[in-house]
Every structure is written in structure tokens, then in C-alpha cells.
Amino acid sequence: MPEFSSDYQKMLLTRIATDSDRDAFRALFVHYGPRIKAVMLKAGADQQLAEDLVQDVMLNVWRKAKLYSPERGAVSTWIYTIARNARIDKLRRGSSKPYEDLDDVELASEEADGEDMVIANEISGRVTDALSELPDDQRQIIRMAYIEDLSQSDIASKLSIPLGTVKSRMRLAYGKLRSTLEELR
Template sequence: MSYATKADHQRLLAQVAADRDRDAFRALFDYFGPRVKTLMLKAGADPAMADDLVQDVMMTVWRKVDLYAPHKGAVSTWIYTIARNARVDWHRRGAAQPYDDLDDLELASEEPDSETEVFAAQRSECVAAAIADLPNEQRRIIEYAFVEDLSQNEIAERLAIPLGTVKSRMRLAYAKLKGRLETLK
């Protein structure tokens, strides 16, 4: 018997779910197994891997048969989704790098090298100079925001100015700092 219609597939899957009917499962396997294998071969699996993936897919169907929801799609859609996920998992496992023995690894020092330290110091000096050149009201807002880690609301309360004023001064300060510090990227 061919079992080629959607109704046949749903009936067979319902039998597997209800009674763990091995004959119904065998019929599903006979129908979908070759189709899943063809799908895997077209996706780049070698024949042995395609056979393994078919086994994985159909075992997942057996184990998770209770998760099939007919209102979400056809049995074929559900099985091909399982197959796609199995193929993705197979690719992920294949892309994994083997572990190296830790004794053989040379780890880079976590200490910054002298060039990095010099660049960081120069960048820090440039940022400090750019902030110092801001108008006093903008500089104070930037310092409150980044040194004292205050929110814009807290800055407005501390300076007794409207929140909108804090925001506009901060925007002006950012524009000036951006112009001065663009070369540090």
C-alpha cells in the first residue's frame, strides 16, 4: 500500500501516537525515508551520512510523535522540518573544531603591550582636553553623566534645570566631542 495522501499520513501518525503502532510507523518510514534521504543528498550529505540522518529524523518522529499538531501543517511539513533541523545540527557538529591539549597552547598575555598602553594614554589625554574645552555648562553635564554615572533626570535635579535643557546641552557636547575626537578611531 502506498500511503501517499495527507489523510493517510495523518491516520498513520495518529496510530503511532495512540498505540505506538510499529506497522504504521514502518509505513511512514517506507514513504518518508527515501524522500528525506534524497533531501539530505541534495543538501550535500554523503550517502552514509544521509542514511544516518534519515535514521535520526525518523527516530525523532517516533519519540516526538505526540508533538505533532495537525492544525499547524501536514505530516510531511512536520517531518521535513525535523529533517531540516537535523541537517543544520549535522552542519554545526561538522563545523566544530577539535579541542587542543591545553599544555600545547601558547596563550597571549592578558597584560596590554606597551603600544596599547601608549595609545590608551594618548586617547585619554585627547578626551580630557576635548572635555575641558567644552563650555562649562556642557562639561558639567558630561562629567555628571560619565564620571558620576547620573541619569539625565538626576542631572536635571542636581543642576535645578529642565530635563530638555540637559538633553540639548548633552547633544551639543556630543557634537563638539565628535568633531574633536573623530581622529581617535
């Protein structure tokens, strides 16, 4: 996955605006969804409200991608402004209680610190090693499911094997991976 730089984010948003590119939207959603939820939880929202707000925000990103103007700020600023406004709107509609503005909420840096990078590299290495220990047929199915994002039915069609075989190989692979990677939990 490419580094999630400002230019990469702008390119994703442009693809959404011009081509309604679902893969570009998925990349933004995967990156910003958890961050928006964390901000909403930190600002006092419960789990359900935070998840609802993430959905509202990302739906607005999809709908309003054409309105983004790079001259007015970074993609992250634009998305967090949508989040702030969505939260305020939800609070205004839901109650007469005063609300806390997101401007006062401190965000953790999106940059990984050294310790996080070391841990991530160690986990990545262990997962790679565990995957390399799988038989080729199981590794291929796991790769198709998680890297190519194919459903079990699509995998069965692509490999010309029964769906039950795909499920069986996947179950066997999960069992081996679980036992190998159990200590990472």
C-alpha cells in the same frame, strides 16, 4: 496499499502517537526514508551522512509523534522540518563551515507523472504475470515472505514444512522470476 494521502498520513502518525504502532511507523519510514535521503544528498550530504540523518529523523518522528499538531501543517511539512533541523544540528556539531538551508532546495513533486504511472503499471502487470506462472507452493511462499512480511522460519512454522523446503522453494521461485523479469532491469 492505500493512497498516501494527507489523511492517511495523519492517521498513521496518530497510531504511532497513541499506540506506538510499528506498522504505521514502517509505512511512514518506507514512504519518507528515501525522500529524506534524496533531499539530504541533494543538499550535499554524502551517502553515510544522508543515511544517518534519515535514521535520526525517523527516530525523532517515532519519539515526537505526540507533538504533531495538524493545525500547524501537513505531516510531510512536519517531517521535513525535523529533517531540516536534524541536518542543521549535525552540521553545527560537525564543523564550523557554513551550511545550505533546506528551504532553498527544490523538491520534486511526489505526484507521479503520466509516464511514471504507465511504466509502473507495466512493471506491475509483468510481475503479476510472472508470479502467476509460478507453481502454487512457490507462489504461496513468495506471497507470505513479501506481502505478509514473514521470515522463512515463520513460513515454515505456518505451513508445517521444514525450513529447508521453504528455502528451496524460495530459491526456485527467485530463479524463475529472475529469468522472466530480467528485461525489467
